[in-house]
Amino acid sequence: MLDKASNVLAKSPRFARRALFAMMGSIIVMPLVRAAGLSVSRLAQAFKDKSSEEVMRTLYGDAEIPLSDAIRITMTDLAEDGTVVPIKIETKFKIVSAISIIAVENPIPLIAKFSLGKVARGFIATRIKLVKTGDVVAVVETTEGVFQARKKIEITVGGCDVSDR
């Protein structure tokens, strides 16, 4: 539909305004349709939140999450390409039930949440996208409580404003 609209837009200026309205309509309707399909869970809401504070509130409530030295985020200080940034999160906690990765500056700050079984160790390594220079937060749920660690990463080329990534 959008494709058609933009074709019309390109070919004939007469229909430009109508096409524009059609385009705007589908942009507004689309997220609503998508939201209806998802389960109304906290996690789904967390992926819709626009700021890292909101994400943390949705996932962990209002209480402030203490910083902990027992969590180590291993990743580069300066990433030239924000589309692929390796990250490794290690914890010294005995039993870790979940690890969340949040990029403060990303349009969708919550990158991933991993829930770990009893036999899985508190360790996750993956590759993430970062849109611009900012903090990356690792929130770790343990039997002793919820803790976080932060690390500032500098980005030269962002990873989210590229349309095909």
Next chain:
Amino acid sequence: MMESIKVRTTLKNGSVTVRMFIRYPMRVGGGRKNEDLYAPHFIQEISCELNGETVMRGYWGPGVAQNPYLSFIVDNAKVGDALAFRWVDNRGGTDVFETKL
């Protein structure tokens, strides 16, 4: 979307380091040129089972990089244990990969 998952495992002293490589676009969406082509397309849920018990379940947004890589460590593993990997994307697509240590 067959055979999108590749897994390498290293068993050492009873704990296994799993490294997953998934061939997948992980698109954010929001491109202006062609909405169909650039619509969001990403893995939403990924899981690993050891002998039928879920040891890791990941909930992903589009912030995970293209062709995702994921590594984690599972204790109490031995030779012959069955590992099953599964992902589900935001369009209902899915893929499964099973292996033995």
